[in-house]
Amino acid sequence: MSFVSQTVLTQTAGAIEDSELLKQLQQGDEAAFKHLVNKYKDRVYNTCLGFLRNPHDAEDVSQEVFIKIHHSIADFREEASLSTWIYRIAVTKSLELIRYRKRGKRSGFFKALNSFFNEPDEAMDESGFMHPGIQLENKERARVLFGEIDKLSEKQRTAFTLQKVEGLSYQEVATIMEMTVPAVESLIHRAKENLKKQLYEFYQQNELD
């Protein structure tokens, strides 16, 4: 059996399994919910970590994702696959937290005042982030790259993170972002071009040895 047909079979089996799982979930089956959490927890956590770059935030948001699923599974209408729906919630929740943090930074006077009297907020510190899945020799470069990914537009950042960090295909990214495949290809291409420019400037400013 060829690799392609084997992949198609695996995906079809996964879809059937998800469909069955969904029925059980909509009947309020707790064992089915546990199965769903254990099946998707690493994908959700890895996606959240890719966006938030903080293990505590990623853990909290991942839990929120599954709580949201638990509350709204009855309303899920199978317009998208279960995994797509879960990824969408993970992306939305992560971006919501990023936007919230950005608003906080803009109105940062009181926070600065607060941090003057209190301990600094560890959750805000993303500079020392190191993704646990990155190979040791790439860690320093990956830290620089994650810093530059932050400067991309929200759409470019989402497409790039889903494709690079979570390893999704263009088709999967397109379904999650509700876009066409060419649009996603274009987004990722532009993201790479922007990153190249940003990294070039970064290395020019921080002269290489």
Next chain:
Amino acid sequence: MKNKDHIDHEVQKTLESLDNMERAKTDAFFYSRVQSKLQHETLQTASSPGLGFAFSVAAVILIIILNISTILIGSTVSGEDAQSSSNYPAETFEEYRVFDLNYYNQLEDN
């Protein structure tokens, strides 16, 4: 020129640094934490239903209404008082007069 090539090389290496990265994993107790958060949420909803908020809003509205009605009643009563105080000497005279002016007229007639 050499530096430019070096930077180009480093940019390329940096862009490739996320290739073949492994997926980050949560621990085995993730489900337990989700479960406990769900239970905590359910308990919170049960112990502090929306009625608590409704009661406090109703109490505030009631206090405002009582205040307004007290002010309105107070202003009406003070208006009446002002009116009655202008007639006060005549009313007092009528109430406390101890003699009848017709008494002497009646005496003269007799």
